[in-house]
Amino acid sequence: MSIETKQQEIVEEYSVFDDWMDKYAYLIEQGKELSGLDEANRTENNIINGCQSKVWLHADYKDGKIYFTADSDAILTKGLVAMVIRVYSNETPDDIINAEPWFIKEIGLEENLSPTRSNGLTSMLKQIKFYALAFKAKYGNA
Amino acid sequence: MSFDIAKVRKAFPILHEQVYNKQLVYLDNAATTQKPQSVIDVLSEYYQKYNSNIHRGVHFLSSHCTEATETARKKVQLFLRAAHAREIIFTRGTTEAINLVAQTFSQDHLKKGDEVVITRMEHHSNIVPWQMACERYGAKLKVVDIHKNGSLDLESYENALTDKVKIVAFAHVSNTLGTINPVKEMIEVAHSKNIPVLVDGAQSVQHTPVNVQDLDADFYVFSGHKIYAPTGIGVLYGKEEWLEKLPPWQGGGEMIESVTFEKTTYNELPFKFEAGTPDYIGAIALGAAIDFVEKIGIEQISSYEDMLLRYATDKIKTIEGIEIIGNANRKSGVLSFVVDGVHPYDIGVLLDKTGIAVRTGNHCTQPLHDWYGIPGTVRASFAMYNTKEEIDYLMEKLEQVLSMLR
Ligand SMILES: Cc1ncc(COP(=O)(O)O)c(C=O)c1O
Numbered sequence: 001m002s003i004e005t006k007q008q009e010i011v012e013e014y015s016v017f018d019d020w021m022d023k024y025a026y027l028i029e030q031g032k033e034l035s036g037l038d039e040a041n042r043t044e045n046n047i048i049n050g051c052q053s054k055v056w057l058h059a060d061y062k063d064g065k066i067y068f069t070a071d072s073d074a075i076l077t078k079g080l081v082a083m084v085i086r087v088y089s090n091e092t093p094d095d096i097i098n099a100e101p102w103f104i105k106e107i108g109l110e111e112n113l114s115p116t117r118s119n120g121l122t123s124m125l126k127q128i129k130f131y132a133l134a135f136k137a138k139y140g141n142a
Numbered sequence: 143m144s145f146d147i148a149k150v151r152k153a154f155p156i157l158h159e160q161v162y163n164k165q166l167v168y169l170d171n172a173a174t175t176q177k178p179q180s181v182i183d184v185l186s187e188y189y190q191k192y193n194s195n196i197h198r199g200v201h202f203l204s205s206h207c208t209e210a211t212e213t214a215r216k217k218v219q220l221f222l223r224a225a226h227a228r229e230i231i232f233t234r235g236t237t238e239a240i241n242l243v244a245q246t247f248s249q250d251h252l253k254k255g256d257e258v259v260i261t262r263m264e265h266h267s268n269i270v271p272w273q274m275a276c277e278r279y280g281a282k283l284k285v286v287d288i289h290k291n292g293s294l295d296l297e298s299y300e301n302a303l304t305d306k307v308k309i310v311a312f313a314h315v316s317n318t319l320g321t322i323n324p325v326k327e328m329i330e331v332a333h334s335k336n337i338p339v340l341v342d343g344a345q346s347v348q349h350t351p352v353n354v355q356d357l358d359a360d361f362y363v364f365s366g367h368k369i370y371a372p373t374g375i376g377v378l379y380g381k382e383e384w385l386e387k388l389p390p391w392q393g394g395g396e397m398i399e400s401v402t403f404e405k406t407t408y409n410e411l412p413f414k415f416e417a418g419t420p421d422y423i424g425a426i427a428l429g430a431a432i433d434f435v436e437k438i439g440i441e442q443i444s445s446y447e448d449m450l451l452r453y454a455t456d457k458i459k460t461i462e463g464i465e466i467i468g469n470a471n472r473k474s475g476v477l478s479f480v481v482d483g484v485h486p487y488d489i490g491v492l493l494d495k496t497g498i499a500v501r502t503g504n505h506c507t508q509p510l511h512d513w514y515g516i517p518g519t520v521r522a523s524f525a526m527y528n529t530k531e532e533i534d535y536l537m538e539k540l541e542q543v544l545s546m547l548r
Contacts, residue, residue, distance in 0.1 A: 020162070020495045025546055052487045052503045052518060073517065074485035075547060076492075 003095055006087045007103035014107035023108070024076070031079030036071035048123045053077040055120035059131040065090055066135055068128065072120070080104075080112055080121050088128050093136035097129055145442045151527050153178040153434070164497030167532045172317050172345060172476050172523035173501055174367045177431070181371060184430040188423045196422045197396060197413070211422045214429030215412070221432045222362065223353040224379050228411040231385070232425050235376035236344040237267040239363035240311070242378055242415060243340055244271035246388040247309060254280035257306040259337075261286040261294060261323075262513060263316040266506040268342045272311060281308070285509075292319035292468035299328060303335050310339045314346035318507045318521065319468030320451070320476040322350070326357050333358065338384065344368055348525070349447055349474045351440045360384050366424065370525075371431035375424030378415070385411050392417040443526045447475060450524045454533045461541060463548075467519050478505075478519040484547045486518040492543040493520075498536055 017023040041058040048055040053074035060067045068089040072078040087103065088096055104110055112121050151157055156176045159166050168176060194203030196211050219227045233239040258272045262285050276283045287298040310332045315322050329339045340361035346352060348369040354362045361384065366375040390397055390408050394417035399407040408414050435443065454477050458464055463482035480486065490502030503518040504511045511518060522536060
């Protein structure tokens with residue numbers, strides 16, 4: 001499934017909620033469902049510091065695609081992280097580099113992208129692109 | 143005279159605003175307080191009718207603003223029960239006041255091997271300036287311990303005050319724990335060893351009467367914006383003998399007596415420490431904020447806020463899994479807590495959606511949080527305009543939010 005389709009899918013899932021509580025309850029649910037990281041990858045190196053909540057992000061490269069795993073100590077951040085991973089994981093470096101995460105704004109959670117929000121999401125998105133660039137440089141685009 | 147909460151609330155226009163179509167419940171007063179109409183009016187009135195730079199013009203407007211600024215200084219002096227208006231220096235806030243003292247004091251009084259004493263509950267503003275001074279002069283920063291309940295370990299305090307200690311700095315009230323430190327006794331102990339004391343009053347002047355002469359504080363600092371005044375104005379009180387002794391800090395206009403390229407002589411107090419154009423309209427508005435507070439009465443405010451804090455404390459204890467951080471006997475203004483298995487950030491974000499403004503995170507007291515081994519807390523902090531009904535609403539929403547998160 002392409003990054004574009006995955007984003008559309010998420011937007012559809014969120015379209016049924018008209019009240020903030022339901023929307024956040026769903027976000028929390030997604031956070032709870034994210035299996036997180038293997039203990040071995042829960043390292044200082046993989047931490048993206050968001051001041052208030054921490055995000056761990058790990059990337060693996062296999063057969064031309066990048067696979068992300070991630071976690072957060074705050075459940076709302078973890079829910080956001082889960083969606084970002086769902087969108088960007090299992091994709092090629094080029095597709096990742098070229099895709100903007102427009103779904104976040106579309107589902108009305110764009111306040112989480114504000115640099116003042118200090119939840120680490122903005123830094124995580126940067127880090128995802130950085131991984132894509134690094135893998136591309138290392139292996140080319142398969 | 144009794145405390146008329148309805149009348150108090152009416153004076154603060156922002157309290158009647160809505161966020162996300164919900165009534166705003168502002169419980170982040172330790173970060174900054176809202177402004178009464180009388181303070182807002184002073185700001186617009188002065189910019190509309192009187193604005194003119196102070197201490198320089200002979201014209202009508204300049205003398206008017208100069209006089210109003212000096213009247214404000216007098217109001218601060220009387221509010222703090224200081225002996226002289228010249229002991230009141232206007233600064234940008236607490237942070238600038240502490241930096242002023244840390245830098246000027248250390249210049250002549252701190253050398254290699256000396257020590258500076260602070261406590262574990264200090265705000266970064268009362269840590270970093272001393273750390274910088276210590277680094278510069280090869281002195282050592284010593285930290286006084288606290289007890290788990292958030293009160294200061296007075297034995298550790300006394301033991302810390304050795305011959306090497308040149309100055310002590312601590313908060314009157316902790317912005318995270320709410321602990322009221324026994325300032326008078328602590329100053330007495332320090333003075334018995336001839337050590338001067340700086341008190342960080344950022345969280346005290348708005349909640350409790352302060353008498354700097356009775357406390358015998360050498361320096362006492364606070365921020366206007368936490369006592370219903372605008373941002374950008376604050377106060378350094380210093381005993382005259384100390385302010386005379388300290389070298390000037392920033393150089394510029396106003397702080398000089400005469401300037402030649404060979405030699406500059408400095409102005410007298412308080413102007414020696416007020417280089418450049420100060421926020422004089424902010425200072426005048428600070429005077430208006432103090433008028434507002436005094437009209438209601440700081441004792442009245444204090445007992446009303448104590449009632450709120452007790453009420454909130456009793457109520458929150460009935461919620462399962464809540465741990466209050468800061469359980470000292472004498473507390474003021476703030477209620478910080480953590481919830482078993484729930485990140486403070488999540489609580490803050492969801493409460494926000496219900497119109498409630500609380501602070502989450504480490505509240506600029508990172509070393510204190512590290513010591514407790516927690517990433518942060520949720521902090522509800524109170525001002526004179528908060529109500530029991532708002533606390534009820536907070537508790538109701540907190541339970542709702544926790545049921546979503548757990
Ligand atoms: C105890 C304490 N000290 C210092 C400060 C710093 O005050 P300001 O940022 O107004 O300079 C604060 C404000 O958060 C505080 O609570």
